[in-house]
Amino acid sequence: MALIVQKYGGSSVADAESIKRVAKRIVDTRRAGHDVVVAVSAMGDTTDELLDLANEVAPIPAPRELDMLLSSGERISMALLAMAIHSMGFEARSFTGSQAGMITDSQHGAARIVDVTPIRLREALDEGAIVIVAGFQGFNRDTRDITTLGRGGSDTTAVALAAALAADVCEIYSDVDGIFTADPRVIPKAQKLDHIGSEEMLELAANGAKVLYIRAVEYARRHGVLIHARSTFSSSEGTYVLGEGMKNPREAEGAAAMEEPIVAGVATDFGQAKITVAGVPDVPGKAAEIFKIVAKSGANVDMIVQNVSATGRTDISFTVPKADSAGALKALAGEQTEVGFQNLVHDDQIGKLSVVGAGMRTHSGVSAVLFEALSAGGINIEMISTSEIRISVVLRDTDLAEAARTVHTAYGLDGDAEATVHAGTGR
Ligand code: ASP
Ligand code: MG
Numbered sequence: 552m553a554l555i556v557q558k559y560g561g562s563s564v565a566d567a568e569s570i571k572r573v574a575k576r577i578v579d580t581r582r583a584g585h586d587v588v589v590a591v592s593a594m595g596d597t598t599d600e601l602l603d604l605a606n607e608v609a610p611i612p613a614p615r616e617l618d619m620l621l622s623s624g625e626r627i628s629m630a631l632l633a634m635a636i637h638s639m640g641f642e643a644r645s646f647t648g649s650q651a652g653m654i655t656d657s658q659h660g661a662a663r664i665v666d667v668t669p670i671r672l673r674e675a676l677d678e679g680a681i682v683i684v685a686g687f688q689g690f691n692r693d694t695r696d697i698t699t700l701g702r703g704g705s706d707t708t709a710v711a712l713a714a715a716l717a718a719d720v721c722e723i724y725s726d727v728d729g730i731f732t733a734d735p736r737v738i739p740k741a742q743k744l745d746h747i748g749s750e751e752m753l754e755l756a757a758n759g760a761k762v763l764y765i766r767a768v769e770y771a772r773r774h775g776v777l778i779h780a781r782s783t784f785s786s787s788e789g790t791y792v793l794g795e796g797m798k799n800p801r802e803a804e805g806a807a808a809m810e811e812p813i814v815a816g817v818a819t820d821f822g823q824a825k826i827t828v829a830g831v832p833d834v835p836g837k838a839a840e841i842f843k844i845v846a847k848s849g850a851n852v853d854m855i856v857q858n859v860s861a862t863g864r865t866d867i868s869f870t871v872p873k874a875d876s877a878g879a880l881k882a883l884a885g886e887q888t889e890v891g892f893q894n895l896v897h898d899d900q901i902g903k904l905s906v907v908g909a910g911m912r913t914h915s916g917v918s919a920v921l922f923e924a925l926s927a928g929g930i931n932i933e934m935i936s937t938s939e940i941r942i943s944v945v946l947r948d949t950d951l952a953e954a955a956r957t958v959h960t961a962y963g964l965d966g967d968a969e970a971t972v973h974a975g976t977g978r
Contacts, residue, residue, distance in 0.1 A: 553719040554676075555580055558590040558686065558709030560725045563783040564628050565595035573724075573783060574635035577681060581641060586676050588716060590686040590709035591632055593624025598687075598702070614659035618688070618699045622648065625685035625705070633683050643681040646671060648697070649690030652715075653708065655698045657691040662698035664689060664707065664770070667715035684712060706767035714774035720800070721771065721778050723763065728782045729789030730755075730762055732964040733817040737952050740959065742966035744815065746791040746799045749778075751815040751907050754941045758905035759820030768792065813910030813917060814962045819955050820903040821948060823853060824876040825934070827868040828883060830893025833860040840890050841867060841883070848882035850875035854903075854936045854945060864893070868934065870945060873899055901933065902951030905943040906958060918942050924961035930954045 557577065564570050573591075580587050593601075601620050605612040612620075629645040636643035652668035672682050686705025689698050700707050706723055713721035730752065733741040747755075749772040756765045763780060771778050772794045781789025791799055831837050838857070845852055850871040858866045871879055880897055883890075911917045921942055925932060930953070934945035946954055959965060 552584045552586065554586045554588070554716060556588045556590065556709050556713040556716070556718045556721045558705055558721070558723045559592065559632075559783060560705065560723075561592040561595050561597065562726045563724055564591060564632065567631075569783075570594075570628070570631050570635050574632060574639060576724075576783070577632075577643075578636060578639050578641050581681055588672060588676070588682040588684065588712055588718065589632065590684050590705050590712060591625060591628045592686050592705040593621075594628050594631075597624040597627070615696055618659045618697050621699050622685065622688040622697050625687050629683045629685045633681075636681055636683075641681060642679060643683055644675045645683040645685070646675075647685050648688035648708070651684045651712070653684075653689035653711065655689035655691055655700070657694045657696070657698065659696075659698055661701045662689055662691070664700070664711050667711050669712065669715050672712070672716065684708065701766070703764040704766075706764040707770055710767045710770045710774070710776050710778065713776045714770070719777070721776050723767075723778060723780045724783040725762065725780070726782065726784060727762060728785060728787065729780050730760075730792070731816070732966075733955060733959050734760070734819060737819050738817070738956050738959050739969045740956075740965040742964065744790045745801065746793055747815050748909050749792050749794045750940060751909055752792050754905070754907040754938065755816050755818045758818040758903065758907070758941065758943060759822070760816070760818045763792070811910060812908065812964075813914050814906055814908035814964065816907055817955055817959050817962070817964065818905045818907065819951055820905070821951065822873055823870040823901060823903050823945075824873045824897065824899035825868055825870050825901050825945065826876060826879060826883070827866055827896040827898070828890075828892045829866045829896060830864045831867055832891045833863050833865045837890065837892075838867065840886075841892075842869075844882050844886055844890070845869070845871070845879045848875070848878040850879040854934050854943065856934050856936075870901070870903070870934070900948050901945050902948040902954075903943055903945050904951060904954050904958065905941055906962065907941045909940050911940050911942075920961050921958055924957045925954060928954060928957045930957075 559573050633643040633645040654666040655662035655664050675682050686708040687700050709721050729743045730747050731741040735741045752768050778792035853870045855869040930950045932944045936943050
């Protein structure tokens with residue numbers, strides 16, 4: 552008998568029928584003899600609808616009240632799910648985040664989990680009940696207020712529960728089949744991965760892959776939680792996300808050890824914009840000034856490139872999420888004379904392509920494959936950056952999909968069949 556934590560995303564509990572389907576899945580797990588703890592998201596687009604409603608009554612809703620409002624979405628789904636399970640003849644008990652002992656800091660809208668004290672969950676499990684927990688929310692001890700963890704926070708709730716209860720596995724259910732070598736909507740020949748290292752998963756998520764939330768993967772990595780990302784809409788196995796030193800459960804079951812591929816996947820990101828600060832005086836301290844201004848505007852800088860200076864001036868280009876670029880531009884323009892640069896150029900027609908693989912550490916020539924593939928495709932590279940296990944390039948956005956397909960093929964990642972896409976969002 553195992554203790555299994557399951558997380559169901561909003562698309563898995565979008566209506567009464569879906570809730571019943573999820574209830575059956577939970578009951579089946581219970582019938583197989585396991586203890587089950589479920590973290591559930593708000594139904595369908597409930598969170599977005601509540602946000603819209605808040606914005607209709609107030610231009611800037613008070614953060615405390617916004618959390619009171621948004622946390623109610625998950626309370627609806629948790630109670631309905633528990634009722635659906637009751638009607639199948641099983642004992643289930645739902646708990647809000649604070650009842651479940653999800654203790655956070657006091658940052659409304661982006662609270663971080665500081666402790667999990669699942670006393671009531673343990674009691675319920677000991678009494679044979681299936682436990683349902685409202686995802687995405689917690690409680691701060693100092694303010695004694697309800698908090699939420701930020702969009703997509705139910706993944707983190709599930710992983711934190713799995714860690715606190717020492718669960719055997721944390722199954723994250725969504726409307727996609729698992730983690731793919733690329734986004735199947737961009738690359739139809741993308742293949743579902745059997746498993747992936749958590750480090751690789753973090754790089755893919757940070758560079759455009761949307762299946763799992765970064766914070767949940769980080770939490771799992773730090774606390775040694777085994778994640779199994781799989782689909783609510785099929786019974787096939789998904790993808791295991793393995794932390795350091797973790798064994799692939801399928802190999803433990805006797806499957807032959809698989810050779811690790813050098814490259815795990817290709818990520819595409821259409822969400823970045825490029826800002827160029829042109830004609831920056833080439834003297835010490837200018838980069839510091841520029842990026843302090845950008846940081847103060849709240850923009851999250853990704854890639855940075857500085858050109859060699861020929862004339863005592865240089866150009867510095869960097870990328871930021873599209874949503875952050877207007878703020879960064881405005882902040883920089885406001886300090887043009889102080890910094891002494893000549894002008895600003897904004898370009899939001901870019902796309903970022905990233906190749907991720909832990910094998911890059913030990914294999915040479917991995918980047919050459921990328922550059923050759925892009926060159927053969929006649930695709931121009933505008934920026935390059937690398938980490939130990941990732942190579943990213945910035946291209947024209949109109950080239951990105953084609954480039955990704957070419958590169959996916961070049962690394963031998965193409966599957967035999969086209970991936971089935973259920974038009975899923977991964978939530
Ligand atoms: N309902 C929240 C959201 O839509 C949390 C979640 O789904 O994980 O962001
Ligand atoms: Mg949601």
